[in-house]
Amino acid sequence: MFVGLSAFPLTPMYDDSVDEKAFIGLIQRLVNAEVDSIGVLGSTGNYAYLTREERKRVAQISVQHAKEIPVMVGISALNLRDVLLNAEDAQTAGASAVLLAPMSYQQLTENEVYKLYEVVTSTLSVPLCVYDNPGTTHFNFSDELHGRIAQLPNVRSIKIPGVPTEPQAALDRVNRLRALIPDHVTIGISGDACAAYGLNAGCEVWYSVIGGLYPEVAKTLTKTAREGDKQEALRLSRILTPMWELFHRNGGSLRVVAAAAEIQNLVKPPCLPLPLRALEGKERTELASLLSSLELS
Template sequence: MFAGLSAFPLTPMNESGIDEAAFVRLVERLAGAGVDSIGVLGSTGNYAYLTRAERARIVQLAVQHAGTVPVIAGIGALRTRAVQELAEDAQQAGAAGVLLAPVSYQKLSDDEVFGLYRDVTGTLSVPLCVYDNPGTTHFTFSDELHGRIAGLPQVASIKIPGVPDDAEAARARIERLRAQLPPHLTIGVSGDALAARGLNAGCEAWYSVTGGLFPQTALAITRAARSGDAHRALQLSGRLQPMWELFRQYGSLRVTATAAELLGLAEAPSLPLPLKTLAGSDRQRLAEWLAEPALT
């Protein structure tokens, strides 16, 4: 479950609520493609904008429509109590694992973050992936803290935000982190533009926004890297450079939601206000690019 391609779909929604039909279509599309796991309620899953009841419903729908593909559910929230409640909801809905970022309003200390994971894993019955996402949480994990958290029960994987662009530096980064971790724990890369380099450097998993919309394309990159064909993985990833450029400019959520609308996989608007999808020339640029490559 915490290896290979973990595809993170958009949660299409508007001010009236979740577009359940669109979400189910996305989940079924991923299951049909044969992804290794489906990660719901990540950043692209709009978890921060949903109520507890809405989040529980998303996990229920995902589990019901994922077939035999395991579902990993995001449980990040501001308070430990809320995280524990979300973890219980996810487990009751049948999630095979959970994903936890140290969400905060006040800047957290290392001891506070460790305490969060200690308290949550102490009552958890499914494996947990540590979500290291400084771009949204504004918290930076040290390798030492990762090592401390990795010793807690149920911790099974770390989702890191990316690796250096240089191949040798990327491999050295993964080796330094792995030296702090027990052998059973996997390292997964996000930051999709650098995912191929992360996989080539030794990451076992790709926690992928791109995979949530283009599972076959992301699977091809993952399988090339995991089979040792580093050149092929980089070549396939390079074809997505126009999308990576938009990710850097607008963030992956806005670009992914725009692409889903353009492909007819979600109705507009598909984001909660005040967020908006791309408009004008950038939307047209994305539409033209989507019409060219064989993205699936």
């Protein structure tokens, strides 16, 4: 399952609880598009803002409505105890894989992060994807640490942040990591603006935010890159440059995709857990115009 397009949908909120009806609708869009896998309870899925029971319910709904598409469920938490409970809930719900970031209030050491993955992987009955997201965790993996963790049982993919936009530099970055990990562990690109560069450099999977809302667009870009048409993949990504710029200006993709989902009546506003808010004012108007011009729906 760790190849192709892995689409990460919002976990929409309404009236301070998960909007299950809207969430099911988002999952159904991904099923209809036949994405390769679905990733729930990642950063776009607002995992850090939800209770254990809410996360358990999201995992259950995802698996129930994903049909034959494998579902990867985020299990990250501030302490090991809760990570293990989330892993148990995800596996009980029928998740095909789990996603784990080294989330912590205190700055973690490399040894602490390694021990986290060592304990968790030893308890799993499903594969694990390592979630490398320094923008939210404030922990920077070294390639050597990735190499050590990738040797652990059940580790099957590494979700890396953006790669350089210069093709050779992107290739060098992916190859440095590839040399340190086993063949059965794939490398996946996140950071949607860099997706084409990562896929062109040999990443096997795109862990995609925009794919969670507009799967057809992301699926086309992924297929094009994996078939070796690098220039066309870059062209498709450049069409979305105004979207990538909105992501950059607003501290990431979450507020933008939340506003897009609200604008297109896929969710009820406000759909983010407070105090987070979707785009407002001029930027929301700009986004609405962009969605129309790009014919995203």
